[in-house]
Amino acid sequence: MEIKLYNSLTNQIEPFHPIKEGEVSCYVCGPTVYNYVHFGNMRPVVVFDVLRRLFIELGYKVTFISNFTDIDDKIIKQAKLEGISEKEIAKKYIAAFEEDRENVHALKPDYQPRVTETMDLIIDFIDQLVKKGFAYVIDGDVYFRVNKIDDYGCLSKMKKEDLLVGARIDENSKKESPLDFALWKKTDDGIKFDSPWSEGRPGWHSECVVMINSLIPDGHIDIHGGGFDLKFPHHENEIAQEEALKGHKIANYWMHNGFINIDNVKMSKSLGNVKQAKDLINHYGGNVVRYILVNSYYRTPVNFSDELALSAAKELDKLEQTYNKLAVQLQLADQSIDDYSGELDVESFLKALCDDLNTPNALTEVYRVIKESNVALRAKPMDLDLIKVKYFSLKKMFNILGLEFNNVILTEDDKLLYSKYLEARTNKDFVAADEYRKTLIEKKIL
Numbered sequence: 001m002e003i004k005l006y007n008s009l010t011n012q013i014e015p016f017h018p019i020k021e022g023e024v025s026c027y028v029c030g031p032t033v034y035n036y037v038h039f040g041n042m043r044p045v046v047v048f049d050v051l052r053r054l055f056i057e058l059g060y061k062v063t064f065i066s067n068f069t070d071i072d073d074k075i076i077k078q079a080k081l082e083g084i085s086e087k088e089i090a091k092k093y094i095a096a097f098e099e100d101r102e103n104v105h106a107l108k109p110d111y112q113p114r115v116t117e118t119m120d121l122i123i124d125f126i127d128q129l130v131k132k133g134f135a136y137v138i139d140g141d142v143y144f145r146v147n148k149i150d151d152y153g154c155l156s157k158m159k160k161e162d163l164l165v166g167a168r169i170d171e172n173s174k175k176e177s178p179l180d181f182a183l184w185k186k187t188d189d190g191i192k193f194d195s196p197w198s199e200g201r202p203g204w205h206s207e208c209v210v211m212i213n214s215l216i217p218d219g220h221i222d223i224h225g226g227g228f229d230l231k232f233p234h235h236e237n238e239i240a241q242e243e244a245l246k247g248h249k250i251a252n253y254w255m256h257n258g259f260i261n262i263d264n265v266k267m268s269k270s271l272g273n274v275k276q277a278k279d280l281i282n283h284y285g286g287n288v289v290r291y292i293l294v295n296s297y298y299r300t301p302v303n304f305s306d307e308l309a310l311s312a313a314k315e316l317d318k319l320e321q322t323y324n325k326l327a328v329q330l331q332l333a334d335q336s337i338d339d340y341s342g343e344l345d346v347e348s349f350l351k352a353l354c355d356d357l358n359t360p361n362a363l364t365e366v367y368r369v370i371k372e373s374n375v376a377l378r379a380k381p382m383d384l385d386l387i388k389v390k391y392f393s394l395k396k397m398f399n400i401l402g403l404e405f406n407n408v409i410l411t412e413d414d415k416l417l418y419s420k421y422l423e424a425r426t427n428k429d430f431v432a433a434d435e436y437r438k439t440l441i442e443k444k445i446l
Contacts, residue, residue: 001058003354005223006299008231008254009155013356018222019252023061026052027212027251029226029234030066030112033093034074039275039289039304040227040260040267041097042104046293046402047257047357048225049106053400054353066109067211068094070116071201076190086191090116100277103286104293105402113211115202122202122210123195125245126183134244138174140186140198144205146179149240155254156232181205181237205237212250213242224251231256258296261303275304284309287316287403294359294401320405322370323398325377326391328445331410332418333384337391345369345393349400359401366397408444418445 003016018024028048031037048064055062070090079086101108115122126142129135135144146152146160153159160179167178183206186198193201213219219242226235235254242250259266262273280289291312296302327337348368352361373390376383398405410418421436440446 001350001354003054003058004356005253005255006356007252008256009249009251011157014253016222016253018060019220022059023063024055024223025063025065025216025221026223026225027065027067027208027216027221028109028224029208029230030068031093031097032069032072032074033090033097034072034078035093036096036276036278037093037100038260038267039277039280042100042277042289043257043260043293043298043302044225044227045101045106046104046290047298048255049402050294050353050359050400051223051225051255051357052107053402054350054357057350057396057400058354063111063216064107064109065111065113065212065215067208068097068112068114069204069207070094070114071191072204073190079190087116090114096278100281103281104277104290105286105404111215113214115207118207118211118214119193119202121214122206123184123193125210125213125241126202126206127196128245129183129241132244134241135183136176137197140184140200141174141182142184142197142203143175143180144183144237144241144244145176146181146240147177149243151243152179152240153236154249155236155239158232158236181233183241205234206241208234209238209241209250213246218248219246219250220248221251223253223255225255225257228256228258257298258301261301263305264303266301267304280304280309284313287405288312290402291316294403295363297360298357316403319366319370319394319398319403322373322377323391323394323405324408324444326373326387326394327407328410329377329382329384329387330391332415335384335388337407340388340392342389342392344396345372345389346396349393349397353400362397362401366394366401369393369397410445414443414445 004013005016006013026048028044031041052062052064075086075089079089082089126135129144130137130142134148135142163179182203184195184197184200184202186200192199212221239249242248261267262275265271265273267273288309292304292308293302330337349362349365352358352365369390376386376390417436417439421433421440424433424436437446
Protein backbone atom coordinates (compact mmCIF):
# COMPACT_ATOMS: atom_id res chain seq x y z
CA MET A 1 0.00 0.00 0.00
CA GLU A 2 1.50 3.33 -1.09
CA ILE A 3 2.08 6.00 1.55
CA LYS A 4 1.80 9.68 0.64
CA LEU A 5 3.14 12.41 2.94
CA TYR A 6 3.05 16.18 2.90
CA ASN A 7 6.64 17.33 2.55
CA SER A 8 7.29 20.77 4.08
CA LEU A 9 10.41 21.01 1.92
CA THR A 10 8.40 20.99 -1.32
CA ASN A 11 5.03 22.09 0.10
CA GLN A 12 3.22 19.22 -1.55
CA ILE A 13 2.01 15.69 -0.88
CA GLU A 14 4.44 13.15 -2.30
CA PRO A 15 4.62 9.35 -2.56
CA PHE A 16 6.96 8.02 0.11
CA HIS A 17 10.09 6.36 -1.24
CA PRO A 18 12.56 5.24 1.46
CA ILE A 19 16.31 5.65 1.10
CA LYS A 20 16.70 1.94 1.78
CA GLU A 21 14.07 -0.49 0.55
CA GLY A 22 11.85 -1.77 3.36
CA GLU A 23 13.37 0.51 6.00
CA VAL A 24 12.43 3.90 7.45
CA SER A 25 14.56 6.26 9.53
CA CYS A 26 12.73 9.01 11.42
CA TYR A 27 14.01 11.73 13.74
CA VAL A 28 11.62 13.86 15.82
CA CYS A 29 12.83 16.82 17.88
CA GLY A 30 12.28 16.10 21.56
CA PRO A 31 11.76 18.41 24.54
CA THR A 32 14.11 20.77 26.32
CA VAL A 33 13.86 19.28 29.80
CA TYR A 34 13.65 22.26 32.15
CA ASN A 35 10.07 21.76 33.37
CA TYR A 36 7.00 19.58 32.94
CA VAL A 37 6.02 19.51 29.28
CA HIS A 38 2.86 21.20 28.07
CA PHE A 39 0.04 19.70 26.04
CA GLY A 40 1.58 20.94 22.80
CA ASN A 41 4.69 18.81 23.41
CA MET A 42 2.49 15.73 23.28
CA ARG A 43 1.28 16.41 19.76
CA PRO A 44 4.46 15.41 17.89
CA VAL A 45 4.80 12.48 20.31
CA VAL A 46 1.38 11.14 19.28
CA VAL A 47 1.47 12.16 15.60
CA PHE A 48 4.78 10.50 14.84
CA ASP A 49 3.96 7.51 17.03
CA VAL A 50 0.95 6.80 14.80
CA LEU A 51 3.15 7.23 11.72
CA ARG A 52 5.69 4.83 13.19
CA ARG A 53 2.99 2.25 14.00
CA LEU A 54 1.65 2.56 10.44
CA PHE A 55 5.06 1.85 8.93
CA ILE A 56 5.49 -1.14 11.23
CA GLU A 57 2.05 -2.46 10.25
CA LEU A 58 3.01 -2.18 6.56
CA GLY A 59 6.13 -4.26 7.16
CA TYR A 60 8.85 -1.62 7.32
CA LYS A 61 11.81 -1.86 9.65
CA VAL A 62 11.65 1.46 11.51
CA THR A 63 14.49 3.31 13.23
CA PHE A 64 12.86 5.98 15.39
CA ILE A 65 14.95 8.65 17.14
CA SER A 66 13.89 11.45 19.46
CA ASN A 67 16.32 13.49 21.54
CA PHE A 68 16.46 15.28 24.88
CA THR A 69 17.97 18.76 25.03
CA ASP A 70 19.54 18.63 28.49
CA ILE A 71 21.66 21.81 28.19
CA ASP A 72 19.92 25.16 27.88
CA ASP A 73 19.71 28.57 29.55
CA LYS A 74 16.23 27.64 30.78
CA ILE A 75 17.65 24.53 32.49
CA ILE A 76 20.30 26.65 34.23
CA LYS A 77 17.64 29.12 35.39
CA GLN A 78 15.40 26.31 36.69
CA ALA A 79 18.33 24.67 38.49
CA LYS A 80 18.99 27.91 40.37
CA LEU A 81 15.29 28.25 41.15
CA GLU A 82 15.02 24.72 42.56
CA GLY A 83 18.44 24.78 44.20
CA ILE A 84 19.74 21.65 42.47
CA SER A 85 22.20 20.96 39.64
CA GLU A 86 21.42 21.17 35.93
CA LYS A 87 22.01 17.43 35.73
CA GLU A 88 19.41 16.77 38.42
CA ILE A 89 16.93 19.10 36.70
CA ALA A 90 17.37 17.22 33.42
CA LYS A 91 17.02 13.85 35.13
CA LYS A 92 13.86 14.94 36.95
CA TYR A 93 12.07 16.29 33.90
CA ILE A 94 13.20 13.53 31.55
CA ALA A 95 11.56 11.07 33.96
CA ALA A 96 8.41 13.22 34.02
CA PHE A 97 8.31 13.38 30.22
CA GLU A 98 8.79 9.62 29.92
CA GLU A 99 5.84 9.11 32.23
CA ASP A 100 3.69 11.39 30.07
CA ARG A 101 4.86 9.58 26.91
CA GLU A 102 3.93 6.20 28.37
CA ASN A 103 0.57 7.51 29.57
CA VAL A 104 -0.40 8.59 26.04
CA HIS A 105 0.67 5.11 24.88
CA ALA A 106 3.55 6.22 22.65
CA LEU A 107 6.17 3.58 21.90
CA LYS A 108 9.62 4.22 23.32
CA PRO A 109 12.02 5.55 20.66
CA ASP A 110 14.77 3.23 19.50
CA TYR A 111 17.30 5.92 20.41
CA GLN A 112 17.00 8.87 22.81
CA PRO A 113 20.29 10.76 22.53
CA ARG A 114 21.15 13.63 24.89
CA VAL A 115 23.26 16.70 24.25
CA THR A 116 25.52 16.04 27.24
CA GLU A 117 26.30 12.57 25.91
CA THR A 118 27.09 13.90 22.42
CA MET A 119 29.32 16.82 23.37
CA ASP A 120 32.60 15.56 21.85
CA LEU A 121 30.86 14.95 18.52
CA ILE A 122 29.19 18.38 18.62
CA ILE A 123 32.53 20.11 19.21
CA ASP A 124 34.14 18.12 16.38
CA PHE A 125 31.24 18.98 14.05
CA ILE A 126 31.56 22.71 14.77
CA ASP A 127 35.33 22.48 14.35
CA GLN A 128 34.86 21.03 10.86
CA LEU A 129 32.54 23.92 9.96
CA VAL A 130 35.17 26.41 11.14
CA LYS A 131 37.97 24.71 9.22
CA LYS A 132 35.91 24.65 6.00
CA GLY A 133 35.05 28.34 6.30
CA PHE A 134 31.36 27.88 7.05
CA ALA A 135 31.82 29.21 10.57
CA TYR A 136 34.01 31.78 12.30
CA VAL A 137 35.27 32.44 15.82
CA ILE A 138 35.01 35.77 17.63
CA ASP A 139 36.03 36.15 21.29
CA GLY A 140 35.35 32.50 22.09
CA ASP A 141 31.95 32.40 20.31
CA VAL A 142 31.41 30.53 17.05
CA TYR A 143 28.90 31.63 14.40
CA PHE A 144 27.65 30.01 11.19
CA ARG A 145 27.99 31.99 7.95
CA VAL A 146 24.50 31.88 6.48
CA ASN A 147 25.62 33.65 3.29
CA LYS A 148 27.71 30.59 2.41
CA ILE A 149 24.51 28.58 1.84
CA ASP A 150 22.97 29.52 -1.51
CA ASP A 151 19.52 28.08 -0.87
CA TYR A 152 19.16 29.14 2.78
CA GLY A 153 15.42 29.45 3.38
CA CYS A 154 14.58 26.39 1.26
CA LEU A 155 12.42 24.92 4.03
CA SER A 156 10.74 28.05 5.38
CA LYS A 157 10.51 29.63 1.91
CA MET A 158 12.09 32.80 3.31
CA LYS A 159 14.62 34.76 1.26
CA LYS A 160 17.86 35.97 2.80
CA GLU A 161 17.30 39.53 1.58
CA ASP A 162 13.86 39.62 3.21
CA LEU A 163 15.26 38.21 6.44
CA LEU A 164 17.96 40.88 6.42
CA VAL A 165 15.38 43.64 6.03
CA GLY A 166 13.45 42.33 9.04
CA ALA A 167 16.49 41.52 11.17
CA ARG A 168 17.19 43.47 14.33
CA ILE A 169 20.38 45.50 14.07
CA ASP A 170 22.46 45.16 17.23
CA GLU A 171 25.25 47.74 17.24
CA ASN A 172 27.22 45.66 19.73
CA SER A 173 26.91 42.43 17.74
CA LYS A 174 30.14 40.68 16.85
CA LYS A 175 28.51 38.78 14.00
CA GLU A 176 29.47 39.34 10.37
CA SER A 177 25.78 39.29 9.43
CA PRO A 178 22.55 39.60 11.45
CA LEU A 179 21.48 36.25 9.92
CA ASP A 180 24.45 34.29 11.29
CA PHE A 181 23.53 31.99 14.18
CA ALA A 182 25.52 30.74 17.16
CA LEU A 183 27.15 27.33 17.05
CA TRP A 184 29.08 27.77 20.31
CA LYS A 185 28.59 30.27 23.13
CA LYS A 186 31.32 31.25 25.57
CA THR A 187 29.90 31.41 29.09
CA ASP A 188 30.80 31.59 32.75
CA ASP A 189 27.26 30.82 33.89
CA GLY A 190 26.08 27.29 34.65
CA ILE A 191 27.28 24.06 33.11
CA LYS A 192 30.04 24.48 30.50
CA PHE A 193 32.46 22.38 28.50
CA ASP A 194 36.00 22.76 27.18
CA SER A 195 36.39 23.44 23.47
CA PRO A 196 39.12 24.76 21.14
CA TRP A 197 37.45 28.20 21.34
CA SER A 198 36.35 28.65 24.96
CA GLU A 199 34.57 27.11 27.88
CA GLY A 200 30.94 27.19 26.92
CA ARG A 201 27.92 25.43 25.49
CA PRO A 202 26.75 24.54 21.98
CA GLY A 203 24.07 26.48 20.17
CA TRP A 204 20.72 24.71 19.94
CA HIS A 205 20.73 24.33 16.15
CA SER A 206 23.78 22.05 16.01
CA GLU A 207 22.60 19.46 18.50
CA CYS A 208 20.01 17.59 16.43
CA VAL A 209 22.22 17.53 13.32
CA VAL A 210 25.07 15.90 15.23
CA MET A 211 22.78 13.38 16.95
CA ILE A 212 21.37 12.30 13.60
CA ASN A 213 24.87 11.94 12.14
CA SER A 214 25.97 9.92 15.17
CA LEU A 215 23.22 7.33 14.66
CA ILE A 216 22.49 7.25 10.91
CA PRO A 217 25.13 6.66 8.19
CA ASP A 218 26.05 9.98 6.54
CA GLY A 219 23.30 11.69 8.55
CA HIS A 220 20.78 11.11 5.75
CA ILE A 221 17.35 10.10 7.05
CA ASP A 222 13.95 9.55 5.49
CA ILE A 223 11.80 11.74 7.74
CA HIS A 224 12.52 14.64 10.07
CA GLY A 225 9.58 15.72 12.19
CA GLY A 226 8.56 18.25 14.79
CA GLY A 227 6.17 21.05 15.60
CA PHE A 228 5.45 23.80 13.05
CA ASP A 229 7.22 26.32 15.29
CA LEU A 230 10.53 24.51 14.69
CA LYS A 231 10.42 25.01 10.93
CA PHE A 232 12.26 28.33 11.22
CA PRO A 233 14.88 28.93 12.38
CA HIS A 234 15.70 25.57 13.98
CA HIS A 235 15.11 23.16 11.11
CA GLU A 236 16.27 25.68 8.54
CA ASN A 237 19.56 26.02 10.40
CA GLU A 238 19.91 22.26 10.72
CA ILE A 239 19.68 21.95 6.94
CA ALA A 240 22.23 24.74 6.42
CA GLN A 241 24.85 22.98 8.56
CA GLU A 242 24.28 19.58 6.96
CA GLU A 243 24.49 21.07 3.48
CA ALA A 244 27.78 22.71 4.45
CA LEU A 245 29.43 19.46 5.54
CA LYS A 246 27.51 16.68 3.78
CA GLY A 247 25.88 18.30 0.79
CA HIS A 248 22.32 17.12 1.55
CA LYS A 249 19.30 18.39 3.49
CA ILE A 250 19.32 15.74 6.27
CA ALA A 251 15.89 14.34 5.40
CA ASN A 252 14.02 13.61 2.19
CA TYR A 253 10.71 14.39 3.92
CA TRP A 254 10.14 17.13 6.47
CA MET A 255 6.90 16.89 8.45
CA HIS A 256 5.46 19.48 10.82
CA ASN A 257 2.42 19.22 13.07
CA GLY A 258 0.11 22.14 13.88
CA PHE A 259 -0.30 24.18 17.05
CA ILE A 260 -2.52 23.67 20.09
CA ASN A 261 -5.21 26.25 20.86
CA ILE A 262 -7.00 26.54 24.19
CA ASP A 263 -10.63 27.63 23.88
CA ASN A 264 -9.89 29.08 20.41
CA VAL A 265 -6.81 30.99 21.61
CA LYS A 266 -3.25 29.93 20.82
CA MET A 267 -1.60 28.35 23.85
CA SER A 268 1.26 30.54 25.09
CA LYS A 269 2.99 31.46 28.33
CA SER A 270 2.39 35.16 27.74
CA LEU A 271 -1.38 34.54 27.80
CA GLY A 272 -1.14 32.26 30.83
CA ASN A 273 -3.21 29.52 29.18
CA VAL A 274 -0.57 26.80 29.04
CA LYS A 275 -1.89 23.34 29.93
CA GLN A 276 0.64 20.89 31.31
CA ALA A 277 0.36 17.45 29.76
CA LYS A 278 0.52 15.66 33.10
CA ASP A 279 -2.44 17.66 34.45
CA LEU A 280 -4.65 16.80 31.47
CA ILE A 281 -3.56 13.16 31.58
CA ASN A 282 -4.21 12.91 35.32
CA HIS A 283 -7.61 14.58 34.98
CA TYR A 284 -8.95 13.00 31.81
CA GLY A 285 -6.71 9.99 31.20
CA GLY A 286 -4.13 9.26 28.53
CA ASN A 287 -6.68 7.72 26.20
CA VAL A 288 -8.72 10.94 26.11
CA VAL A 289 -5.64 13.09 25.45
CA ARG A 290 -4.54 10.76 22.67
CA TYR A 291 -8.03 10.57 21.13
CA ILE A 292 -8.22 14.38 20.98
CA LEU A 293 -4.91 14.48 19.11
CA VAL A 294 -5.70 11.72 16.60
CA ASN A 295 -9.18 13.13 16.01
CA SER A 296 -7.60 16.14 14.28
CA TYR A 297 -5.59 16.15 11.07
CA TYR A 298 -1.99 16.55 12.18
CA ARG A 299 -1.25 19.68 10.11
CA THR A 300 -4.23 21.64 11.45
CA PRO A 301 -4.56 23.25 14.90
CA VAL A 302 -6.13 21.34 17.77
CA ASN A 303 -8.57 23.46 19.74
CA PHE A 304 -8.69 22.03 23.26
CA SER A 305 -11.51 22.72 25.69
CA ASP A 306 -13.00 20.93 28.68
CA GLU A 307 -16.12 20.29 26.61
CA LEU A 308 -13.99 18.62 23.92
CA ALA A 309 -12.32 16.40 26.53
CA LEU A 310 -15.67 15.34 28.03
CA SER A 311 -17.03 14.60 24.56
CA ALA A 312 -13.92 12.53 23.77
CA ALA A 313 -14.39 10.54 26.97
CA LYS A 314 -17.97 9.71 25.97
CA GLU A 315 -16.87 8.62 22.49
CA LEU A 316 -14.16 6.40 23.92
CA ASP A 317 -16.70 4.82 26.27
CA LYS A 318 -18.89 3.93 23.28
CA LEU A 319 -15.94 2.39 21.46
CA GLU A 320 -14.91 0.39 24.51
CA GLN A 321 -18.43 -0.92 25.14
CA THR A 322 -18.82 -2.35 21.65
CA TYR A 323 -15.27 -3.69 21.64
CA ASN A 324 -15.90 -5.49 24.93
CA LYS A 325 -19.25 -6.88 23.76
CA LEU A 326 -17.47 -8.49 20.82
CA ALA A 327 -14.79 -9.89 23.14
CA VAL A 328 -17.40 -11.31 25.50
CA GLN A 329 -19.28 -13.08 22.73
CA LEU A 330 -16.09 -14.69 21.44
CA GLN A 331 -15.12 -15.88 24.90
CA LEU A 332 -18.59 -17.25 25.61
CA ALA A 333 -18.12 -19.32 22.45
CA ASP A 334 -14.68 -20.44 23.70
CA GLN A 335 -12.94 -18.45 20.94
CA SER A 336 -9.58 -16.71 21.35
CA ILE A 337 -9.48 -12.92 21.65
CA ASP A 338 -5.70 -12.87 21.24
CA ASP A 339 -4.88 -14.78 18.07
CA TYR A 340 -6.43 -14.61 14.62
CA SER A 341 -4.96 -15.16 11.18
CA GLY A 342 -7.99 -14.51 9.00
CA GLU A 343 -8.96 -11.55 6.82
CA LEU A 344 -9.59 -8.18 8.48
CA ASP A 345 -11.78 -5.22 7.58
CA VAL A 346 -9.00 -2.62 7.79
CA GLU A 347 -8.10 -1.76 4.20
CA SER A 348 -10.04 1.54 4.10
CA PHE A 349 -8.63 2.43 7.52
CA LEU A 350 -5.07 1.88 6.33
CA LYS A 351 -5.71 3.79 3.10
CA ALA A 352 -6.82 6.80 5.15
CA LEU A 353 -3.62 6.73 7.19
CA CYS A 354 -1.51 6.24 4.07
CA ASP A 355 -3.04 9.44 2.70
CA ASP A 356 -0.78 11.84 4.64
CA LEU A 357 -1.71 10.33 8.00
CA ASN A 358 -5.35 11.32 7.82
CA THR A 359 -6.37 10.13 11.29
CA PRO A 360 -9.85 11.75 11.23
CA ASN A 361 -10.75 9.71 8.15
CA ALA A 362 -9.21 6.65 9.78
CA LEU A 363 -11.47 7.20 12.80
CA THR A 364 -14.44 7.41 10.45
CA GLU A 365 -13.58 3.86 9.38
CA VAL A 366 -13.36 2.82 13.05
CA TYR A 367 -16.89 4.11 13.61
CA ARG A 368 -18.12 2.29 10.51
CA VAL A 369 -16.83 -1.00 11.92
CA ILE A 370 -18.31 -0.13 15.33
CA LYS A 371 -21.73 0.43 13.75
CA GLU A 372 -21.52 -2.83 11.80
CA SER A 373 -20.38 -4.60 14.97
CA ASN A 374 -23.45 -3.42 16.88
CA VAL A 375 -25.69 -4.71 14.08
CA ALA A 376 -23.86 -8.06 14.19
CA LEU A 377 -24.25 -8.26 17.98
CA ARG A 378 -28.03 -7.81 17.71
CA ALA A 379 -28.46 -10.37 14.93
CA LYS A 380 -30.28 -13.60 15.72
CA PRO A 381 -28.71 -16.02 15.21
CA MET A 382 -25.37 -14.30 15.79
CA ASP A 383 -22.73 -14.80 13.07
CA LEU A 384 -19.67 -15.72 15.14
CA ASP A 385 -17.31 -15.52 12.18
CA LEU A 386 -18.44 -11.94 11.51
CA ILE A 387 -18.08 -11.09 15.21
CA LYS A 388 -14.52 -12.36 15.06
CA VAL A 389 -13.64 -10.27 11.97
CA LYS A 390 -15.06 -7.11 13.55
CA TYR A 391 -13.34 -7.67 16.89
CA PHE A 392 -9.89 -8.29 15.46
CA SER A 393 -10.30 -5.45 12.94
CA LEU A 394 -10.99 -3.04 15.80
CA LYS A 395 -8.11 -4.49 17.77
CA LYS A 396 -5.77 -3.76 14.84
CA MET A 397 -7.14 -0.23 14.37
CA PHE A 398 -6.89 0.66 18.04
CA ASN A 399 -3.33 -0.64 18.17
CA ILE A 400 -2.22 1.54 15.23
CA LEU A 401 -3.97 4.61 16.65
CA GLY A 402 -2.51 3.83 20.07
CA LEU A 403 -5.88 3.72 21.83
CA GLU A 404 -5.88 1.20 24.68
CA PHE A 405 -8.91 -0.55 26.16
CA ASN A 406 -9.07 -3.16 28.89
CA ASN A 407 -10.83 -6.24 27.60
CA VAL A 408 -13.24 -8.04 29.86
CA ILE A 409 -11.64 -11.42 30.48
CA LEU A 410 -14.15 -14.14 31.33
CA THR A 411 -13.44 -16.87 33.85
CA GLU A 412 -15.12 -20.25 33.78
CA ASP A 413 -17.35 -19.01 36.64
CA ASP A 414 -18.35 -16.02 34.48
CA LYS A 415 -19.31 -18.33 31.62
CA LEU A 416 -21.33 -20.51 34.02
CA LEU A 417 -23.09 -17.43 35.37
CA TYR A 418 -23.99 -16.37 31.84
CA SER A 419 -25.35 -19.86 31.10
CA LYS A 420 -27.54 -19.66 34.21
CA TYR A 421 -28.79 -16.25 33.09
CA LEU A 422 -29.81 -17.64 29.69
CA GLU A 423 -31.40 -20.69 31.32
CA ALA A 424 -33.42 -18.50 33.72
CA ARG A 425 -34.67 -16.40 30.81
CA THR A 426 -35.62 -19.51 28.86
CA ASN A 427 -37.53 -20.86 31.89
CA LYS A 428 -39.13 -17.42 32.42
CA ASP A 429 -37.64 -17.24 35.90
CA PHE A 430 -37.40 -13.47 35.68
CA VAL A 431 -36.47 -12.92 39.34
CA ALA A 432 -33.40 -15.13 39.02
CA ALA A 433 -32.64 -13.76 35.55
CA ASP A 434 -32.65 -10.19 36.93
CA GLU A 435 -30.23 -11.15 39.70
CA TYR A 436 -27.88 -12.84 37.24
CA ARG A 437 -28.18 -9.89 34.89
CA LYS A 438 -27.29 -7.44 37.65
CA THR A 439 -24.10 -9.36 38.42
CA LEU A 440 -23.21 -9.69 34.74
CA ILE A 441 -23.58 -5.94 34.26
CA GLU A 442 -21.32 -5.29 37.26
CA LYS A 443 -18.72 -7.51 35.62
CA LYS A 444 -19.22 -5.67 32.29
CA ILE A 445 -20.24 -8.93 30.63
CA LEU A 446 -23.60 -7.38 29.78
